[in-house]
Amino acid sequence: MPAWELKDKAAVSGVGHSPYGKRLNRSTIDLAGEAIRNALDDAGLARDDLDGLIVSFGTPIGADADTLAYALGLKLRMYNQTWAHGRFTATCIQNAAMAVSAGLANHVACLASISFSGFRKPMMGGAGDSEGAREGGGGHGEDPVYGMTSPGAGAALVAQKYFAKYGATSRQLAAVAIAERKHASLNPAAIMRNPITVEDHQNSRFVCEPLHLLDYCQINDGAACVIVSSSERARDLKRRPVYISGMQGLPAGRHEFIWTHPGFGTSQQEVFDYQAGVQPVYQMADVTHKDIDAFFTYDAFSILVWSALERWGFCKPGEAAAFTQNGRIELGGELPINTNGGLISEAHVMGWNHHVEIVRQLRGECGPRQVANAEVVQWANAYGDSLIYRRG
Amino acid sequence: MAEYKKPLPAISSLNAPYWDGLKRREVTLQRCNACHKLWYPPGPFCPDCWSRSCTWEKLSGRGKVNSWVIFHQAYFSSVKDEIPYNVAEVELDEGPRLLTNLVGIESADIEIGMPVEVVFDDVTEDVTLAKFRPAGMRKT
Numbered sequence: 039m040p041a042w043e044l045k046d047k048a049a050v051s052g053v054g055h056s057p058y059g060k061r062l063n064r065s066t067i068d069l070a071g072e073a074i075r076n077a078l079d080d081a082g083l084a085r086d087d088l089d090g091l092i093v094s095f096g097t098p099i100g101a102d103a104d105t106l107a108y109a110l111g112l113k114l115r116m117y118n119q120t121w122a123h124g125r126f127t128a129t130c131i132q133n134a135a136m137a138v139s140a141g142l143a144n145h146v147a148c149l150a151s152i153s154f155s156g157f158r159k160p161m162m163g164g165a166g167d168s169e170g171a172r173e174g175g176g177g178h179g180e181d182p183v184y185g186m187t188s189p190g191a192g193a194a195l196v197a198q199k200y201f202a203k204y205g206a207t208s209r210q211l212a213a214v215a216i217a218e219r220k221h222a223s224l225n226p227a228a229i230m231r232n233p234i235t236v237e238d239h240q241n242s243r244f245v246c247e248p249l250h251l252l253d254y255c256q257i258n259d260g261a262a263c264v265i266v267s268s269s270e271r272a273r274d275l276k277r278r279p280v281y282i283s284g285m286q287g288l289p290a291g292r293h294e295f296i297w298t299h300p301g302f303g304t305s306q307q308e309v310f311d312y313q314a315g316v317q318p319v320y321q322m323a324d325v326t327h328k329d330i331d332a333f334f335t336y337d338a339f340s341i342l343v344w345s346a347l348e349r350w351g352f353c354k355p356g357e358a359a360a361f362t363q364n365g366r367i368e369l370g371g372e373l374p375i376n377t378n379g380g381l382i383s384e385a386h387v388m389g390w391n392h393h394v395e396i397v398r399q400l401r402g403e404c405g406p407r408q409v410a411n412a413e414v415v416q417w418a419n420a421y422g423d424s425l426i427y428r429r430g
Numbered sequence: 431m432a433e434y435k436k437p438l439p440a441i442s443s444l445n446a447p448y449w450d451g452l453k454r455r456e457v458t459l460q461r462c463n464a465c466h467k468l469w470y471p472p473g474p475f476c477p478d479c480w481s482r483s484c485t486w487e488k489l490s491g492r493g494k495v496n497s498w499v500i501f502h503q504a505y506f507s508s509v510k511d512e513i514p515y516n517v518a519e520v521e522l523d524e525g526p527r528l529l530t531n532l533v534g535i536e537s538a539d540i541e542i543g544m545p546v547e548v549v550f551d552d553v554t555e556d557v558t559l560a561k562f563r564p565a566g567m568r569k570t
Contacts, residue, residue, distance in 0.1 A: 164505030171440045174471050179519075181529040182437035183559060186517045187505045195519055199497040202542040247500035247514070292477060304497065304519065306470065306527060 042322050048135035049272035049279035049430060051145065051265050052081025053394040058229055058260035058385035061155040066101035066261070067109045070151030073261035074110065081265050082276030083145055085110070088265075090143030091117040092134050094126040094150045095388050098166075101151040101261075116142045123177060124336060124381075124388040125288060125296065128423045131393065132285045134266035144271060150388040151261030162257070163188025178296050179305055190254055193297045193339035194246040196304055200341065201248060206359035208248055212239035214340040214375075215252045215382055217368045222379025224369070224407040227391075229256050230383040253340040255381035262390035264397065273430075280400045283414075284323030284426030296421050297342055299349035314351025319418070323426035327352060330426075331412040332399060333373050334392045336419045337380040343367075345420035369407055377407050392417065400429040434553045435508040441557075445472040447486045452558040455550045457491045459526055460484040470526035491548035492565060493522040498532070498540050520546055520562050534563040 054076025056062075056069040078085060091114050096102035103119045106112070116137055120126035127148075134146035154162075163180075167187045170180030178192035200206055215234065222228035234252060242251040272279035295305040301312035320326060335346040344358035352373065353361040361367075367375040378384040378395035385391055398404050399412045409415075418424035441449050451458035461468050464481035468489075475482045498518040504510045516537050521527045532540060533549060545565035552558045 163503075165507075167505070171437065173440070173442055173444060174473075179529070181517075182506070183439045184517055184529050184531050184561075185436070185501060185506070185509050185512075185515055186529045188503075191499055191501070191517065194499040195497045198499060199542060202497075244500065244502040244514075247502060304527075 044135060044139055044285065045322055045324070046281040046283050046428065047139045047269055048266055048282045049269040050282070050393075050397045050427070051267040051272040051275050051279060052077040052079075052083065052277060053262075053264050053397045054078070054080050055227070055262035055387070055391060055394055056151070056260050058227055058258055058387065058391070060229065060256075060258050062153070062259040064153070064259065066151040066153050066156070067105060069153070069259065069261035070101045070106050070149060070263075071110050073149055073151060073263040074147050077147060077263040077265045080277060081145075081267070083265065086113060088112060088145050088147055089115040090134065090137055090146030092130040092146055092148045093117075093119045094130050094390075095120070095122050095124065095152060097122065099152050099154060116146075124338060124386075125419070125421050125423075127389040127393060128285075128417055128419070128425045129288050131264065131266060131282065131425060132287065135282050135285065138266055138268045144267065146266045147263055148266060148390075149261060149263035150390050152387065153259040154257045154386075155259050163191070188246065190249060190339050191246045192295070193341050194249045196295070196297045196302070196345065197248050197341040199302070199304065200344065204356035204359060206356075208250065209236055209240060210359040210363065211253060211340050211344070212236045213362045214337070214343045214367070215239055217362070217365075218337065218376050218380040218382045220368055221377045221407055222383035225379050225384055228379040228384040229258055230379070249339060249341070255338045255386045256383070258385050260385050260387045260391070262387040262394050264390065264393045278401055279430035280397045281428045281430055282425060283428040284319040284325070284424065286317060286319035286424040288421065288423040294422065297339070298345045298420060299355070299422075301355075312348070312355050314349065317350065317424070319416075319424040319426055323414070323428065325414050325426060329414045330373065330416045332377055332396075332409045332415045333375050334396055334415065334417045335376065336389050336421070337376055337382050338386070340382065342420045343375060346418060349420055349422065350416075350418045350424070369409065374409050377404065377409060396427050400427055436506065436553070437508075438554065438557055444474065448472055449557065451486065451488070452550060452560055455558075457489045457522070457548055457560055458486045459489060459524070461487040468524055468526055470528070489522055489524050493520045493546055493562070495519070495532070495540065495542055495544050495546060496521040496527055497542060500537050516540065518562065528560065531561045532563065533561050534567055
């Protein structure tokens with residue numbers, strides 16, 4: 039069965055989240071419970087209507103699916119969990135869409151609930167980088183033996199090469215952080231709301247050079263939840279459904295490096311002149327780039343926004359630096375990006391907070407940061423997966 | 431030898447020949463006996479043709495800098511005294527890319543594309559790391 043048959047067959051029926059904060063002093067199960075309850079209330083569903091659960095990012099930073107089912111008294115017909123990386127939100131939602139379409143569940147809560155503050159040891163790099171030492175190396179190019187640790191370091195390798203290859207600069211990259219902070223300033227849920235300038239960006243300390251602190255995401259606590267239902271059921275619920283119109287899975291292989299597109303030549307990637315070509319997600323959703331009213335992407339590090347724009351063909355390789363200048367990616371611009379403020383300024387909830395924002399944009403609930411008449415919104419990443427959502 | 435506190439490699443049946451090679455002062459990687467391609471990281475069979483037959487081949491130890499970064503944050507307590515330190519991705523002349531540290535060069539002088547050659551660093555009795563320095567430097 040081609041994926042096309044699932045166009046608009048599943049929908050997001052409700053969204054919810056906990057507060058986001060640097061140190062909430064709350065357990066991840068507690069935060070997850072709040073996000074799930076808010077999402078169910080939003081949809082007009084009761085706890086016992088929920089019969090599916092898909093979690094990304096459990097132990098050691100997040101709440102695991104089985105403990106959530108137990109603690110929250112859920113009666114699940116299916117559950118699933120992806121490993122502790124931020125790259126799986128679209129995968130979880132795609133699996134939920136397939137599950138409700140196949141009758142495995144009626145309503146699937148998809149979420150992550152995380153507490154970075156609950157751990158004394160750094161859990162992203164350094165002593166917490168156990169994955170860096172696994173056979174085959176770390177998931178973001180870590181190799182702790184040479185001091186190469188933390189996800190941001192892999193992004194810094196890409197940024198350095200990008201700057202050299204295309205003559206781009208860190209000052210240009212600042213435009214990404216500035217745009218996202220501007221959006222966050224309009225979002226009461228965001229952790230970082232004070233506007234920033236290019237000089238603020240340039241003066242912020244280097245973490246892994248050439249990336250500055252303001253190129254990095256927040257490290258925080260919080261949970262965000264999206265409920266996926268069949269479109270047929272969603273139409274009978276409280277909110278206007280937001281349809282899942284297009285899906286494209288998460289690719290892997292030697293041609294991929296998590297923070298850039300194929301052909302870039304990082305890790306063991308072959309070098310070639312990458313062209314976005316035909317991407318199935320647009321075919322499935324039956325839309326073109328011109329139809330995309332806002333673009334959301336996993337922005338743990340600002341450079342990923344450039345990689346994503348190039349990967350998905352909004353501009354050619356090397357052109358994202360110029361593309362993102364002069365307000366084009368800000369609210370009111372040609373392609374607003376991460377209107378919640380992203381992982382960089384709203385909060386790092388693995389991107390689940392972006393999916394919550396997309397749904398609210400498509401329901402017209404975003405107040406001062408509303409994208410006028412938003413009908414089609416894309417989630418698409420440097421690492422190659424995507425969802426296209428459509429207003430119901 | 432002073433106690434070495436930085437992370438050591440997880441040596442497995444797959445990668446032991448690589449680490450043994452470094453101890454002998456040789457950079458060795460697997461070359462497929464069927465399609466003759468090299469691969470890295472070490473694996474059970476050729477990722478191109480799936481042949482299980484390979485030879486650990488001694489490489490030139492030369493390459494060029496593909497990209498590099500400078501760590502300003504000490505993620506490990508054992509590197510606190512070394513920050514800022516560099517990490518480079520070196521593309522070997524034979525193709526595969528290794529993560530490494532550049533030695534004998536100031537970070538301000540590092541450039542993408544610059545030719546480098548391997549130097550062996552015996553960090554413990556059992557482990558030798560492959561670091562790289564600008565090509566053509568006189569041995570000290």
